[in-house]
Each structure stands twice: as C-alpha cells, then as structure tokens.
Amino acid sequence: MAIDCGTCPLRELELFAPIKAEELEFMKSFKTGELRAEQGTEILAEGASSTQLYTALSGMGIRYKTMPDGRRQVVGFVLPGDFVGLQSGVMGEMQHSVEATTAMKLCVFNRSDFWRLFESQPQRAFDLTHLAAREEQLLGEALVTVGQMNGIARVAWALYRFYQRLKALELIENGRVPLPYRQQDLADAVGLSLVHTNKTLTRLREAGVATWQDDALVVHKEVELARLGNVEPGSISARPLI
Amino acid sequence: MAIDCGTCPLRELELFAPIKAEELEFMKSFKTGELRAEQGTEILAEGASSTQLYTALSGMGIRYKTMPDGRRQVVGFVLPGDFVGLQSGVMGEMQHSVEATTAMKLCVFNRSDFWRLFESQPQRAFDLTHLAAREEQLLGEALVTVGQMNGIARVAWALYRFYQRLKALELIENGRVPLPYRQQDLADAVGLSLVHTNKTLTRLREAGVATWQDDALVVHKEVELARLGNVEPGSISARPLI
DNA sequence: CGGTACATTGAGGCAAGTCAAGTTGAGTGG
DNA sequence: CCACTCAACTTGACTTGCCTCAATGTACCG
Structure with a gap:
C-alpha cells in the first residue's frame, strides 16, 4: 500500500491542477490508506455518517438516491480523481449512496482530520470548496437536461x-x-x-x-x-x- | 447603510447557526456594503465573472439557466440568508443567472477578499463549504424529483x-x-x-x-x-x- | 379604455411509459 | 459438451401523462 502521493499517476494528467510541495506533504499525512472495493460494493450509504472520505484512484462508481417505491435516480458517476463523501465530511451525513460499478481503488482520509485541513491548508480548503462548486455545476446541468x-x-x-x-x-x-x-x-x-x-x-x-x-x-x-x-x-x- | 452584522436580524433566527464574536468581527470587514436590487434586476449573469458576492438579506430571487432555444430551467430560489455567487468566487464564473423576483436587499462582499477568508477564517471557510454541499444536496433532490x-x-x-x-x-x-x-x-x-x-x-x-x-x-x-x-x-x- | 401580464380552461396529438416476449452471452454444473 | 440459469439487452404493441395550440378570463395601469 503506497502512501506516496508524490507519484500518484493521476497528478500527472493535465486535467488536475498542480499543487505545491508543501501541500503534497500535507496530503501524505492526510491520507490514511487505500481501499479496494469490489464490483458492486456500497462505499457510502445515503443517510449514513461515514468516518472516512475518499478520492477515487481507479475504477468507476455510481452515485444514486433511492426512492421509497424502489426507483432510483442516479445523481452522478464517479471516475478517477473524484472526491467522494464531501457531504458527509461537512454536513455529517451523505445525501446519496455511492457504489462501485467496477472494482475500484480509493484513497482514504479520516473525517476527523478534515478540520485540520481547513485550519492549516487554506489552499486545500479552497480546492475542496472548488470541487463542491463543481458538483453543484454538474448537478445543475443534469437538472437542465432532465427538466x-x-x-x-x-x-x-x-x-x-x-x-x-x-x-x-x-x-x-x-x-x-x-x-x-x-x-x-x-x-x-x-x-x-x-x-x-x-x-x-x-x-x-x-x-x-x-x-x-x-x-x-x-x-x-x-x-x-x-x-x-x-x-x-x-x-x-x-x-x-x- | 448599516454595516453592523451584529444586529443582522437574520442571525437571530434559529435556522442560522451562531458564530463567534471574532468571526462576526471578520464579517464586518468582509462586508463592503449593501445592494438594493429592484424587481426584475439581474444580479448575476450566467457565464459572467462577477467581482462581487452576496448574501440575500430580504426579498426573493430566482436562479436559472437559459437554453439556446430560449427555454429556461430554474435551478433554485433565493430566499433571505442564501449565499449567492459561490461559483463565481471559487471557479471564476457563474453557471446560472440570478434575478431578483421581488425587490431585494443583499449584503455585498468583494471577491478579492474571498481568499483572505480562507486564509484567516477556517471556520468561515468550512461554513462556506457547508453551504456549497447544501446546494448540492438541494440540486440532487430537485434532480430526483424532476427525473x-x-x-x-x-x-x-x-x-x-x-x-x-x-x-x-x-x-x-x-x-x-x-x-x-x-x-x-x-x-x-x-x-x-x-x-x-x-x-x-x-x-x-x-x-x-x-x-x-x-x-x-x-x-x-x-x-x-x-x-x-x-x-x-x-x-x-x-x-x-x- | 386599450394594453399588458398572468392565470385558466378545453381539445387534440405525441413522446415516453408500461407490458410482454424474445435474444444473447456468460457462467455453472451434471 | 450440452442443458440450464441468470442478467442484460432488444423489439413490438398498446397506453397515457404531459405537451402544444388556442381561446378566454381577470386584474392592473397609463
């Protein structure tokens, strides 16, 4: 289990903004391990308060809400690089479930360290808010499309x-x-x-x-x-x- | 124009979490004024990069996206206490427009001070992320409903x-x-x-x-x-x- | 008192839903 | 190696919730 964010292959993609060496150092301490989820595993459950947060490293997943009558609305697809569990981290409870569609590998963080990030890493906190705003953007677009x-x-x-x-x-x-x-x-x-x-x-x-x-x-x-x-x-x- | 967040009537509602005196002090410096928007005014435009961010104080507004063919999807309703312009603050560009449905009064912040908030007020930064996650939640629920x-x-x-x-x-x-x-x-x-x-x-x-x-x-x-x-x-x- | 904006109501059509019956391919086991 | 199962994908036939078109009603205003 390599906790070496410095060689994380995702960071090399142009898609992801570079970060400072100091921030990288922090990320190493923030990361507590890796999770391998098998196909079909539920990673986070709607309504649950998880102590762990994740960044998808490989594989694909799905975010969905289940209705009382059993129907389902998919609210997003989880691809490598996506952060999972922000709602849980910040509001204490997930509003949708996340399931591994294929086998997945995820970077694991502790929710209890979340506050430390905001306190000591303003840039990372900003980035997190950025991601939250992006999710909002994506959902807004989905709403336009479906509506x-x-x-x-x-x-x-x-x-x-x-x-x-x-x-x-x-x-x-x-x-x-x-x-x-x-x-x-x-x-x-x-x-x-x-x-x-x-x-x-x-x-x-x-x-x-x-x-x-x-x-x-x-x-x-x-x-x-x-x-x-x-x-x-x-x-x-x-x-x-x- | 009263820049006295301490007597802001909204804060007295149970709906809003109390904040520390020190944070309140910061908010006074963060707030740069008040905006009165007449009925029908466009407060933020989709695609625009506003230098100002707002918190609605009174009145009601509407968030919407316009389609190429002129149709419109309303992505939310702005009520007192709602923060407006987060996307612009964090991603540089709004993904939807915001219009005043009735006359509105809004608290004005400068986008250029936004970073200062993250640097010096981790609790406020956390709160901002909280709000972003809430928006995401609301949109997710709207998507379920419409879908x-x-x-x-x-x-x-x-x-x-x-x-x-x-x-x-x-x-x-x-x-x-x-x-x-x-x-x-x-x-x-x-x-x-x-x-x-x-x-x-x-x-x-x-x-x-x-x-x-x-x-x-x-x-x-x-x-x-x-x-x-x-x-x-x-x-x-x-x-x-x- | 015409003009404008919004709400209401009826009629007819169609996109998308439901139901139902295959087909295909991967796995499993006798 | 063939029979069976199961999950996913297809396809056809019928139904319907919602859309569009088109008028009319109502209140407010210059």
Whole structure:
C-alpha cells in the first residue's frame, strides 16, 4: 500500500491542477490508506455518517438516491480523481449512496482530520470548496437536461459528458472510452425508462453518431453528439485533485 | 447603510447557526456594503465573472439557466440568508443567472477578499463549504424529483419545500407564507409546461391540500402535501449564514 | 379604455411509459 | 459438451401523462 502521493499517476494528467510541495506533504499525512472495493460494493450509504472520505484512484462508481417505491435516480458517476463523501465530511451525513460499478481503488482520509485541513491548508480548503462548486455545476446541468430536454438530447448529453471526462483522464484508446455501466444506470441518470433509453441508444447508433456496446463507447461524430446533447464541444478545464 | 452584522436580524433566527464574536468581527470587514436590487434586476449573469458576492438579506430571487432555444430551467430560489455567487468566487464564473423576483436587499462582499477568508477564517471557510454541499444536496433532490416523479409529486415537492423554508425564516403569518413567484417560475423549476402546472395546482387546491394565490401559499394539509411530494415532513436543520 | 401580464380552461396529438416476449452471452454444473 | 440459469439487452404493441395550440378570463395601469 503506497502512501506516496508524490507519484500518484493521476497528478500527472493535465486535467488536475498542480499543487505545491508543501501541500503534497500535507496530503501524505492526510491520507490514511487505500481501499479496494469490489464490483458492486456500497462505499457510502445515503443517510449514513461515514468516518472516512475518499478520492477515487481507479475504477468507476455510481452515485444514486433511492426512492421509497424502489426507483432510483442516479445523481452522478464517479471516475478517477473524484472526491467522494464531501457531504458527509461537512454536513455529517451523505445525501446519496455511492457504489462501485467496477472494482475500484480509493484513497482514504479520516473525517476527523478534515478540520485540520481547513485550519492549516487554506489552499486545500479552497480546492475542496472548488470541487463542491463543481458538483453543484454538474448537478445543475443534469437538472437542465432532465427538466428540459427530450430523450435523444438527454442520452446524447450523458454520452458526450462521459466521453469528455474519460478523454481528459486519458482513458481513450483507438477512439474508444471504457464505459462499464448498464443501460439501466444511464436510464436512471437521465430520467427515462430502460426501454426508451435502449431505443434511443439504437437511434444514435443507427445514425452513426455514437455506439455504446461491450462496456465501451465509440463516438463517431463528436460534434454532432455534442450538438444533440446541447453541450459546448471542447475539453474540460483543469480542476483540483484532493 | 448599516454595516453592523451584529444586529443582522437574520442571525437571530434559529435556522442560522451562531458564530463567534471574532468571526462576526471578520464579517464586518468582509462586508463592503449593501445592494438594493429592484424587481426584475439581474444580479448575476450566467457565464459572467462577477467581482462581487452576496448574501440575500430580504426579498426573493430566482436562479436559472437559459437554453439556446430560449427555454429556461430554474435551478433554485433565493430566499433571505442564501449565499449567492459561490461559483463565481471559487471557479471564476457563474453557471446560472440570478434575478431578483421581488425587490431585494443583499449584503455585498468583494471577491478579492474571498481568499483572505480562507486564509484567516477556517471556520468561515468550512461554513462556506457547508453551504456549497447544501446546494448540492438541494440540486440532487430537485434532480430526483424532476427525473422520477409525476406532475403532482413535483409540484407538491416544490410547494412543500417553499413552505418549510419560509416557515424556518419565520415568514409565516396566519398559516400563509409569501410566495411572490409566477406559475411559469414553478413550471420551469419542476420541468413541466405552464399549462400542466396550472392544472396540477388546481387539483391540489380542489383536493384541499394547498392553495397558492395572490403571491401567498396556504398549506391546508401539511402532512398530505409532504407525502405527495415525497418529502420527510419536519423542519430544516440549522445552517451557517455567511 | 386599450394594453399588458398572468392565470385558466378545453381539445387534440405525441413522446415516453408500461407490458410482454424474445435474444444473447456468460457462467455453472451434471 | 450440452442443458440450464441468470442478467442484460432488444423489439413490438398498446397506453397515457404531459405537451402544444388556442381561446378566454381577470386584474392592473397609463
């Protein structure tokens, strides 16, 4: 178990803003270990007050809320570099659950050290707030999409956002990005039924825009996909990595 | 223009967590003035990088995103005590616009002092992150509602949340809370058409659950409204006031 | 007293939901 | 190596909640 944040491969990506040596030093003391979560494991539970917070290192997860009647709304997808458990850290309780969709490796922090971060590392505290504001931004965009767009636009939006994020993580190979989710996950994320989501994916595939099969997404017409999803094409701006 | 945060009437509400004298002292130096916004004024614009941040003191506003085709998604309602402009302060750019629905009075802060807050007031920085996490929570709940619920549940959810928030602000009088928005605002918030929203409000009124007329909301069956909106009845937990 | 803004109501159409029946592929075990 | 199971994906047929269009009502205002 390597607690060497200095060689963390994620930090080398352009996606993540560089940090000072002193901050890196602090992060080493903040990090208390690594967690390996198997596929299907629940990492954080809605309503629970976890003593641990995480940054995803590898693998993919899903954030969701469950309704009384069993239905589910996916509120986000966890990719490497994402911070998990901020609500728990700051408000004492998670408002959604987080589950490992694939096997995951996560960097573990203690909630009890959280305050120390704010006290002694203002830049890191700022970064944390930055991440919180980003989450808010992402959710706001999801709300716009689900609230205002029709089926094809919703699916296109989700696929294009996946494509952008995974490309920024340099997980793209031969034009394919890994996308190990189920259609049901996408359906629950965009507020469509599974059947309609499936038919919409078929339409996108037959239109030659994008193909999502065998846990991988291939975008054939990037600009067209972005247009359908009402997203500005382009890459994602740099952001902090906790 | 009174820059005396010590006598700020909002602080006396139970809704807002008390702060230390030293923090209050800092807030006085952080506050640079007050802004009066007339009805209909745009306080912050989507995509703009404002040099000012605000806390609403009185009046009500609306947060929204505009789509290329002119449609609008309301991402939140600004009530007294709400912090406005966090995204701008931390990411440099607003992701949604904020408009004054009624005349408003706002506490003004300079973005350039923002960093000073993180450096010298870790508790206030923590509180700010807390607020950001709350925004995230609220948006997550809105996403669940718009993504999974039918018309009546969406409208009931929105009305009950208004009722809870306004009650916590002690703006309730004779069982009525002020609600100076238009039906179109509610429609754009819950992702329904104006016509359908209107018909749904009529149904709620005729069922004797809640009546929203003349800029005021009267909830006749509180528990029933909460049930319809899939909300836990009860009051809102305390939160920081910046 | 026409103009404007918002609320209300009816009629008809369609996007998306539900139901139901396969198909496919991976795993498992006899 | 084939039969069986199970989870995920497909596809077709039917239904409906919500949308759009279009009028009308109502209050306020210059």
